[in-house]
Amino acid sequence: MAKDKGKDKDPGRKLVAQHKKARHDYLILDTYECGLVLTGTEVKSLRQGRASLVDGFIQIDRGEAWLHNVHIPEYAQGTWTNHSARRKRKLLMHRVEIDKLEAKSQESGHTIVPLALYFKHGRAKVEIALAKGKKEYDKRQTLREQQDRRETDRAVSAARRRQRA
Numbered sequence: 293m294a295k296d297k298g299k300d301k302d303p304g305r306k307l308v309a310q311h312k313k314a315r316h317d318y319l320i321l322d323t324y325e326c327g328l329v330l331t332g333t334e335v336k337s338l339r340q341g342r343a344s345l346v347d348g349f350i351q352i353d354r355g356e357a358w359l360h361n362v363h364i365p366e367y368a369q370g371t372w373t374n375h376s377a378r379r380k381r382k383l384l385m386h387r388v389e390i391d392k393l394e395a396k397s398q399e400s401g402h403t404i405v406p407l408a409l410y411f412k413h414g415r416a417k418v419e420i421a422l423a424k425g426k427k428e429y430d431k432r433q434t435l436r437e438q439q440d441r442r443e444t445d446r447a448v449s450a451a452r453r454r455q456r457a
Contacts, residue, residue, distance in 0.1 A: 309343035313411060316431060318374035318405060318423035327384035328359070328416045334381075337348040340367075341408050344351065350383065350404035350420055352394045357383040358417065361408060396416070396422050 314320075327346050330338070337343075348362040359381045385393075396405050408419040426434070 298445040306411045307408060308338050308341055308411065309345050311348065311405065311407055311446075313346070314405050314407055314421070316434075317426060318403070318421070319426055319430070320394075320407075320421045320423050321402075322391060322422040323407065324385065324422075325419050326357070326420055327413075329382040329384065329420055330416055332452070334364050335416060336369075337364050337367045338409070338411070344435065345406045345409060348406040350393075350406065352390060352404075353389060355387070357385050357393070358388050359383055359406060362409070373390050383420070393422060399424055413415045 342365050344363040346363075351358050351360055354431055361378055362381065363378055393404060396402055403423055403425065405421055405423050406418050408423050409419055410419070
């Protein structure tokens, strides 16, 4: 039976956008789930499955976490109440989490990036990560490890098939 790629592990979670290249470009140190402060037209646009996290980043300003450069296009049926597509959006996090992220992000080479934007039980959430930028040779090493792991998995599964037959 083939895996259904449209389904998520959590049945109450509906993925809207994902930043796949972030896991390639950064070493993910820690992840957090945050709520978002959105306007009505932003929520309607997200429910249509339209968003892009590619240029997004998180900045902590005066004890508040803000999501910058995430593109949520204007809602097609919106009127003068429509939102601007790349406005900064406030993240809803506990004070302790914000303080911890701020302290760690001050270290050189560390940044906070969005990984995924989704609905969980009807509420818009964003998964963010404290990350450290990878060098080019680190990226090649990671790809090599993934390829080696894939080859060993194939060899093991082929051996099991021969054993069963």
